[in-house]
Amino acid sequence: MSLLKIEGLGKSYTADKQILKNVNFEIKAGEFVSIIGPSGAGKSTMLRCINRMVEFNEGKIIFNHQDVGSLNNKELRKLRTNIGMVFQHYNLVPRLTVIENVLHGRFGYKTTLQGVLGRYTEEEKERAFYLLEKLGIHEHAYKRCDQLSGGQQQRVGICRALIQEPKLILCDEPIASLDPSSSKVIMDHLKSISTEMGITCLVNLHQVEVAQHYSDHIIGLNKGEVVFRGEGSELSAEQIQKIYETNTKDLIIE
Amino acid sequence: MSLLKIEGLGKSYTADKQILKNVNFEIKAGEFVSIIGPSGAGKSTMLRCINRMVEFNEGKIIFNHQDVGSLNNKELRKLRTNIGMVFQHYNLVPRLTVIENVLHGRFGYKTTLQGVLGRYTEEEKERAFYLLEKLGIHEHAYKRCDQLSGGQQQRVGICRALIQEPKLILCDEPIASLDPSSSKVIMDHLKSISTEMGITCLVNLHQVEVAQHYSDHIIGLNKGEVVFRGEGSELSAEQIQKIYETNTKDLIIE
Amino acid sequence: MEASYIRRTKDGRIHIKSGSKGDQVVRWTLIILLVLTVVGFLLFNYTGLELGSAIAETAYNLKVMFLEPTLSHFDLGEAVYQVGITLGLAFLATIIGAIIAFFLSLMVATNLAPAWVSRIIRIFVAVIRAVPTVLWVLIFAISAGLGSEAAVLGMLFHSIAYLVKAFSEGFEEVDKGIFEALKSSGANWWHIVRSGVIPTTLTYLLSWVFLRFEINFGVAVAMGAAAGAGGIGFELFMASGFYFDLREVGFITYSILIIAFLLEVISTRLKRRYFPATSN
Amino acid sequence: GGNDVAEVDDVIKVVWYPNESGQDIKSSREEIGRLISEATGKKVEHQLTTDYAIAIETLVNNNADFAFLGSQSYIQAQNRNDAIRTIAVRSGESGTLDDAKYYSWLAVNVDEQDKYKVNGEFSLDTIANTKFSFVSNSSTSGFKVPSSSIIAHFAQQEKYANLTEEDLMEGGPLFSQVLFGNSHQGSAVNLLTGNADVAAFCDTCVEDYVEIAEGDENTVGAVYRVKDGAAEPFNAIAGKEFTLMNATPVLNEPFVVNMDLIGQEDFDTIQNLLTSDEFANNEKIFSPEGSEQAALFTKKDKERLIAVEDEWYDPIRELSK
Amino acid sequence: MNEKAMRKSRWQTVIFLLIIIVLTYLSSAITRFNFVEGMATIPEAIGWIFSNLMVTQESMDKLPKILEKLAETIFMSIAATTIAAVISLFLGLFGSKTTKVNNFLSVFARFIASVSRNIPVVAWSLVLLLSFGQNSVTGFLALFIGTVGFLTRAFIESIDEASQSSVEALTATGATYLQIVSKAVIPQCLPQILSWVLFMVETNIRNATLVGILTGTGIGYTFDVYYKMLNYNAVALVTLCIVITVIIVDLISNYVRKVIL
Numbered sequence A, B: 001m002s003l004l005k006i007e008g009l010g011k012s013y014t015a016d017k018q019i020l021k022n023v024n025f026e027i028k029a030g031e032f033v034s035i036i037g038p039s040g041a042g043k044s045t046m047l048r049c050i051n052r053m054v055e056f057n058e059g060k061i062i063f064n065h066q067d068v069g070s071l072n073n074k075e076l077r078k079l080r081t082n083i084g085m086v087f088q089h090y091n092l093v094p095r096l097t098v099i100e101n102v103l104h105g106r107f108g109y110k111t112t113l114q115g116v117l118g119r120y121t122e123e124e125k126e127r128a129f130y131l132l133e134k135l136g137i138h139e140h141a142y143k144r145c146d147q148l149s150g151g152q153q154q155r156v157g158i159c160r161a162l163i164q165e166p167k168l169i170l171c172d173e174p175i176a177s178l179d180p181s182s183s184k185v186i187m188d189h190l191k192s193i194s195t196e197m198g199i200t201c202l203v204n205l206h207q208v209e210v211a212q213h214y215s216d217h218i219i220g221l222n223k224g225e226v227v228f229r230g231e232g233s234e235l236s237a238e239q240i241q242k243i244y245e246t247n248t249k250d251l252i253i254e
Numbered sequence C: 001m002e003a004s005y006i007r008r009t010k011d012g013r014i015h016i017k018s019g020s021k022g023d024q025v026v027r028w029t030l031i032i033l034l035v036l037t038v039v040g041f042l043l044f045n046y047t048g049l050e051l052g053s054a055i056a057e058t059a060y061n062l063k064v065m066f067l068e069p070t071l072s073h074f075d076l077g078e079a080v081y082q083v084g085i086t087l088g089l090a091f092l093a094t095i096i097g098a099i100i101a102f103f104l105s106l107m108v109a110t111n112l113a114p115a116w117v118s119r120i121i122r123i124f125v126a127v128i129r130a131v132p133t134v135l136w137v138l139i140f141a142i143s144a145g146l147g148s149e150a151a152v153l154g155m156l157f158h159s160i161a162y163l164v165k166a167f168s169e170g171f172e173e174v175d176k177g178i179f180e181a182l183k184s185s186g187a188n189w190w191h192i193v194r195s196g197v198i199p200t201t202l203t204y205l206l207s208w209v210f211l212r213f214e215i216n217f218g219v220a221v222a223m224g225a226a227a228g229a230g231g232i233g234f235e236l237f238m239a240s241g242f243y244f245d246l247r248e249v250g251f252i253t254y255s256i257l258i259i260a261f262l263l264e265v266i267s268t269r270l271k272r273r274y275f276p277a278t279s280n
Numbered sequence D: 001g002g003n004d005v006a007e008v009d010d011v012i013k014v015v016w017y018p019n020e021s022g023q024d025i026k027s028s029r030e031e032i033g034r035l036i037s038e039a040t041g042k043k044v045e046h047q048l049t050t051d052y053a054i055a056i057e058t059l060v061n062n063n064a065d066f067a068f069l070g071s072q073s074y075i076q077a078q079n080r081n082d083a084i085r086t087i088a089v090r091s092g093e094s095g096t097l098d099d100a101k102y103y104s105w106l107a108v109n110v111d112e113q114d115k116y117k118v119n120g121e122f123s124l125d126t127i128a129n130t131k132f133s134f135v136s137n138s139s140t141s142g143f144k145v146p147s148s149s150i151i152a153h154f155a156q157q158e159k160y161a162n163l164t165e166e167d168l169m170e171g172g173p174l175f176s177q178v179l180f181g182n183s184h185q186g187s188a189v190n191l192l193t194g195n196a197d198v199a200a201f202c203d204t205c206v207e208d209y210v211e212i213a214e215g216d217e218n219t220v221g222a223v224y225r226v227k228d229g230a231a232e233p234f235n236a237i238a239g240k241e242f243t244l245m246n247a248t249p250v251l252n253e254p255f256v257v258n259m260d261l262i263g264q265e266d267f268d269t270i271q272n273l274l275t276s277d278e279f280a281n282n283e284k285i286f287s288p289e290g291s292e293q294a295a296l297f298t299k300k301d302k303e304r305l306i307a308v309e310d311e312w313y314d315p316i317r318e319l320s321k
Numbered sequence E: 001m002n003e004k005a006m007r008k009s010r011w012q013t014v015i016f017l018l019i020i021i022v023l024t025y026l027s028s029a030i031t032r033f034n035f036v037e038g039m040a041t042i043p044e045a046i047g048w049i050f051s052n053l054m055v056t057q058e059s060m061d062k063l064p065k066i067l068e069k070l071a072e073t074i075f076m077s078i079a080a081t082t083i084a085a086v087i088s089l090f091l092g093l094f095g096s097k098t099t100k101v102n103n104f105l106s107v108f109a110r111f112i113a114s115v116s117r118n119i120p121v122v123a124w125s126l127v128l129l130l131s132f133g134q135n136s137v138t139g140f141l142a143l144f145i146g147t148v149g150f151l152t153r154a155f156i157e158s159i160d161e162a163s164q165s166s167v168e169a170l171t172a173t174g175a176t177y178l179q180i181v182s183k184a185v186i187p188q189c190l191p192q193i194l195s196w197v198l199f200m201v202e203t204n205i206r207n208a209t210l211v212g213i214l215t216g217t218g219i220g221y222t223f224d225v226y227y228k229m230l231n232y233n234a235v236a237l238v239t240l241c242i243v244i245t246v247i248i249v250d251l252i253s254n255y256v257r258k259v260i261l
């Protein structure tokens, strides 16, 4: 059963440049899918079309049997509530505490007034602590986010996405700003989210090996077009070269 | 023939803490000497005592047969002219051009008025361009310094020190803010300054291997005391441990 | 052989300036300011000016003011009360101004409001700022009658304009990522303002409000008097314009100075203690 | 302009001009307020301002009920709002309207008086191209009266035929420089310190500071001397003398009301109050001569308030035409 | 931070708000301010503006005179700002931690800045008027004094901000104090300094209205004359001229700031 289906997706910010061209793919519920591709290929744009943070021009996105393109404002908020998002730079509110940042994930379920007054139910708070504990950062719950390390901040970001109780989590280069050991912690957590909690993950990645190691499927994007779609093991050196348009040797340097 | 001789040097900023204690060493003309030691050991203070950017409390510094401690204001300027200095954060004037920053090195030779009016002779300008070319950054001569990369800025810093026609160059962690490849470029340049131009170099370093690789002699500083003095090859794991007061294993991680 | 990267003047001397647009603009701005200053001095109307005696007299007046301050037309309690009124006027104008400015600047910040709304309010605010405060006070004295309403409303306009500019710049510096993150969790505009914008800018906003309070105190001295709301400025005006009592002027000046100093000290203390990271 | 909803309410707002806003005559203001309040049973609120225009506009725009204005300001106010009416005016020493006036002076320094004489007589012709000091451009005796006599005088000369009031406000065709003292005292000081050659101010406004040294009061040629120990701003110029080249009588200032706000009934009540004997004998308002207590008015003889019709001010109205 | 600390910070917020509310109440009480009444008059005020503050043909006749006075004010503001900037630059250098000559001068500079900034311009105007009389110099001086105070404080901050590092580097080359100041400190702060100066020119033109009213000079005096004659059409024209001037100066300085920063 496909959770997300993308058909003939096209997007251009300006008239002269097409960022995404006729993108087609499907993702099943519970899958862990990575998108790889060179800088500027359109990975971030792709992700943002799915929850309409960016409006797309052509094609169709079907999420959970809903036509994403046709939603009105209210339905759109509901859609976004169903889709969590994790960012490269974590995008936490730095002066607020960890727990407050996590609870921001509940906004989609709240009226304006509840949100503005900061009214959260006890269950929501319990749930937030549960998630923080699961990701091993409960002891920092009352710290301000800007006092945490990058890896810890990213885990707060993941908690914020999880508390939305989403069906899908979109991750835009979640480990690009992290050191190798924190990266591993984060990727392991993401993987367990998809395997243990059954939440679908769609992750933009720069590192081919990481993608191969963690993903059920990999999508290779180049200049806005899908040039590869398959399992990690199917990704040959040629195909990598096709995606990145450069030598494998030069690439693996890092 | 020793260019610099330090005898029983002592320094404290505040009454309760002695930063340098009875430091003794000698440096010959043309040598390349590194000072290593943990953070707070007093490396920077040591360097700044030599050109009296910091006033020392005890002992004697003899530079080029002059007693540094006894100089009056005018003689001090002359001394500083003879000693170039290179900084971790380059310390350039960001809004001025590269060539202007290099020419700042000539102030010691000028009257106040000449300096304020920015009167430089054609020879000085030619010399500045010659040095920039030697360090491979002549094509940026008219760029503003803040438009250069770290490695390029450090080379401007070195040019500024060289145009002073100094007998000694003091470098305070010249590569601590640079990436590995720029670091190599800078260290190679410093080395060639001492070998080709015969200018003595005294360099504070954090990386033991770098110090070992480039230096004629190494001075190990711990809590303001010289705990090692010898060639790089003589530096054993125990001695490193003595300098850094920590395990070699933990140290080499980086 | 001449290396091509060296730039020379016609007579063969080497340039050391880049001659960029920024440098040119700096140079010309300085030159124009200097020229206008010189022209200004040439055009000034000097009638009735006798510099020597004027300076001597000023020195004498300042001496009387600052070395022999006394109160003759009212007592210390009254002085404290009048200072209190001035502070009150300044405080009201600041606090009401800050609240209104906060909402307006939400509509001005380009990352929170549509461009056209932002532009309209910007122009509006620029015009308001350019109208002299005295005129605002007059207008409100006429419509609201003499009293604190006229003073506060008259001062309010400039406070709003000033704070809108400062606040909206603060809002515009909020990280785009925060907006994106909150939006993607289904937050609406108010949620974003409440949980993203306010927490990240609060200390910045407060430090501007403090600054404006200091400014408003100075303004309230003059405007409280004109608007019939009283305050220490009224006494100052009477002392200098009607009684010609320099000693009293001196006393009043001291009391104003003391308050101004106190405000400055308090605000730096507060900033340092509670908002150490205000230097954005 | 004005409030759309001008109606009689139970508060009487009294607006005071800067001249009468001082702390020293606070007791006079309060006393008048108290008496009005007692007579009408309404609450009285005092409003003080340092700005003449604001004071006038407040009255004109139905934000004040009652005021004590200069006669010129009263005319200005009435031009903008017909409901402004005089209610009473201070009499002269005789207790009648006959001498209900004070004098607007044009004064010059004694030492320089010869410069302003033609054939031994003071002549206005001589004030062309001098430095002139007025009080403020809303002052009756300190601007309006002297400026209209100056304009009337010079209008006969071809060169100054088109002279306007505005021209007299800045250095221009007639004067080399125009100063404003912002008070009558200030204008006098401008003259005595040499900042101005000729100054306009009124007799009563400086009577505390100067004494007659030669001649009859309020006559051309009379010489006045600054008293020894005169208060500021005259303290530094004690003993200096000036002489009058012109003295024009000016009608006393009226108490005025805004009829839209006060209503005929209260008008009558207040008018009765103001013109009563008790009011004239109230030492908080009319301080007896030589009394330490400062008050709004001083009583030398039979001074009192007298009801007056608007027409009484027609001479001043003429000046404004 | 634990939960207790977080409660504490929440309490702090509540107390802070309470203090604000109490202060607002006290301020309203002492000044007899009625918020609702005040706000209710805004529509009327706007009505008054549109019925009285209109530029008429008659007032246009006064335009040449107004423009002449406006020019005087602009020159006065620029002259006051430029001269003040020169003096403030020295005071700023003395007052800054990076470039201070000695402690006495540093305290002196900060003292001058504080006093001249904190004494209200009203007080200065009145004092100066007493002895300098009614001419451009009085207005110039009143603006000048306030400007010195403001600019010195701003310059001290700008110079402090300009990195200490280049000062250190030039000291190490054997440069003299003046060389360091002219080649390291000033080039670095110049854009900041210039930006403050332009800001001050604009502010001074605005302040010149008040100063002019008090000292009888420039456009402020013209404003005052018409205002006291209750000639609101001319007042409107004067205001319009000031508004346009301020906006033009603002645009110019925004442009310059954009290019140089």
Ligand SMILES: Nc1ncnc2c1ncn2[C@@H]1O[C@H](COP(=O)(O)OP(=O)(O)OP(=O)(O)O)[C@@H](O)[C@H]1O
Pocket (backbone or CB within 6 Å): A013, A014, A019, A037, A038, A039, A040, A041, A042, A043, A044, A045, A046
């Ligand atoms: N808001 C925007 N307006 C205009 N062009 C944009 C915008 N956002 C992105 N682009 C352009 O779209 C293209 C694809 O950008 P995108 O960020 O999707 O690439 P990416 O694959 O995520 O790259 P990276 O690995 O660097 O993050 C780029 O050429 C970029 O310049």
Ligand SMILES: Nc1ncnc2c1ncn2[C@@H]1O[C@H](COP(=O)(O)OP(=O)(O)OP(=O)(O)O)[C@@H](O)[C@H]1O
Pocket (backbone or CB within 6 Å): B013, B014, B019, B037, B038, B039, B040, B041, B042, B043, B044, B045, B046
């Ligand atoms: N200006 C100063 N006033 C007071 N103490 C100082 C000052 N400068 C340095 N210190 C103190 O002197 C000690 C030695 O400092 P120094 O900068 O010389 O160490 P370092 O070896 O260069 O360290 P790092 O590797 O971190 O640069 C430190 O404890 C420091 O806190």
Ligand SMILES: [Mg+2]
Pocket (backbone or CB within 6 Å): A043, A044, A045, A172
């Ligand atoms: Mg991207």
Ligand SMILES: [Mg+2]
Pocket (backbone or CB within 6 Å): B043, B044, B045, B172
């Ligand atoms: Mg160091």
